[in-house]
Amino acid sequence: xxxxxxxxxxxxxxxxxxxxxxxxxxxxxxxxxxxxxxxxxxxxxxxxxxxxxxxxxxxxxxxxxxxxxxxxxxxxxxxxxxxxxxxxxxxxxxxxxxxxxxxxxxxxxxxxxxxxxxxxxxxxxxxxxxxxxxxxxxxxxxxxxxxxxxxxxxxxxxxxxxxxxxxxxxxxxxxxxxxxxxxxxxxxxxxxxxxxxxxxxxxxxxxxxxxxxxxxxxxxxxxxxxxxxxxxxxxxxxxxxxxxxxxxxxxxxxxxxxxxxxxxxxxxxxxxxxxxxxxxxxxxxxxxxxxxxxxxxxxxxxxxxxxxxxxxxxxxxxxxxxxxxxxxxxxxxxxxxxxxxxxxxxxxxxxxx
Numbered sequence: 563x564x565x566x567x568x569x570x571x572x573x574x575x576x577x578x579x580x581x582x583x584x585x586x587x588x589x590x591x592x593x594x595x596x597x598x599x600x601x602x603x604x605x606x607x608x609x610x611x612x613x614x615x616x617x618x619x620x621x622x623x624x625x626x627x628x629x630x631x632x633x634x635x636x637x638x639x640x641x642x643x644x645x646x647x648x649x650x651x652x653x654x655x656x657x658x659x660x661x662x663x664x665x666x667x668x669x670x671x672x673x674x675x676x677x678x679x680x681x682x683x684x685x686x687x688x689x690x691x692x693x694x695x696x697x698x699x700x701x702x703x704x705x706x707x708x709x710x711x712x713x714x715x716x717x718x719x720x721x722x723x724x725x726x727x728x729x730x731x732x733x734x735x736x737x738x739x740x741x742x743x744x745x746x747x748x749x750x751x752x753x754x755x756x757x758x759x760x761x762x763x764x765x766x767x768x769x770x771x772x773x774x775x776x777x778x779x780x781x782x783x784x785x786x787x788x789x790x791x792x793x794x795x796x797x798x799x800x801x802x803x804x805x806x807x808x809x810x811x812x813x814x815x816x817x818x819x820x821x822x823x824x825x826x827x828x829x830x831x832x833x834x835x836x837x838x839x840x841x842x843x844x845x846x847x848x849x850x851x852x853x854x855x856x857x858x859x860x861x862x863x864x865x866x867x868x869x870x871x872x873x874x875x876x877x878x879x880x881x882x883x884x885x886x887x888x889x890x891x892x893x894x895x896x897x898x899x900x901x902x903x904x905x906x907x908x909x910x911x912x913x914x915x
Contacts, residue, residue, distance in 0.1 A: 577821035628912030635911035637673035643756030645681030679708035778883035782844025805887030834880035
């Protein structure tokens with residue numbers, strides 16, 4: 563389903579707590595800190611010419627985040643950046659012990675937990691990651707390899723996040739969520755700032771600004787950060803489409819309701835995007851910056867994963883959801899996709915993420 567954002571270039575204002583900030587567009591701080599990481603190199607922008615010809619558009623570019631900092635997803639730029647910033651503020655003599663005694667806790671459906679665990683390990687902190695009962699056991703093993711303590715609690719992501727927040731209050735941990743809510747915005751705002759590194763790379767790598775950008779969203783952190791930066795650099799020229807699972811349209815439902823709402827539904831195979839409640843920072847930004855919201859079904863996401871593998875890029879239904887949104891979007895005349903269109907999509911994670 564395609565839904566036009568009534569807040570883009572409109573006079574209406576989303577019902578939102580006043581203290582919730584818009585996403586940051588300050589890329590210099592994350593660029594400086596991330597550049598110090600020995601595993602950091604820009605990820606490639608792939609010219610998917612075969613798919614472009616197949617769909618009858620001028621060009622299709624895919625930002626391939628599958629190898630980001632050996633963690634396999636864009637999330638490497640988020641929590642690890644927040645922890646690096648905390649360490650930098652501590653002005654340590656010994657960087658590896660900068661955050662000794664600190665414990666960062668979060669819930670994760672996947673890659674965010676790895677970023678927290680990796681960042682904590684680098685700077686001498688500890689990490690506790692809560693997983694819902696539906697998260698595959700193999701992922702817990704990957705977290706433990708990064709030094710994390712893994713706790714399984716809750717039937718879904720929202721329940722595991724509640725458990726993590728309770729643990730932070732009870733045990734004095736620092737809660738580092740990739741979502742934001744009323745009263746909790748500072749760390750997730752900085753976390754989203756880390757994602758600007760990828761957006762900045764895209765702007766530098768694109769031969770010309772795109773006409774259309776398709777951004778997949780769970781709680782909306784990646785989409786909100788990238789949309790804000792693209793508007794800063796490319797202004798109103800690209801049509802920005804936010805893509806969500808049909809079973810988890812948290813952002814679209816909230817835009818439709820005029821306020822943040824819970825969007826219940828079955829479990830989606832786009833597990834990293836299967837979030838039923840939006841990040842308030844992302845919601846506020848996307849209400850300002852996005853043109854459309856589009857929901858896609860699980861079958862299309864699976865088919866797109868296989869199609870992309872034929873091009874040599876191996877991802878997941880979550881990772882290809884933006885591309886799947888473009889494939890679906892070709893059938894909507896409102897998007898005005900034609901032979902002159904230049905499309906940008908993000909492949910947000912690798913097959914092993």
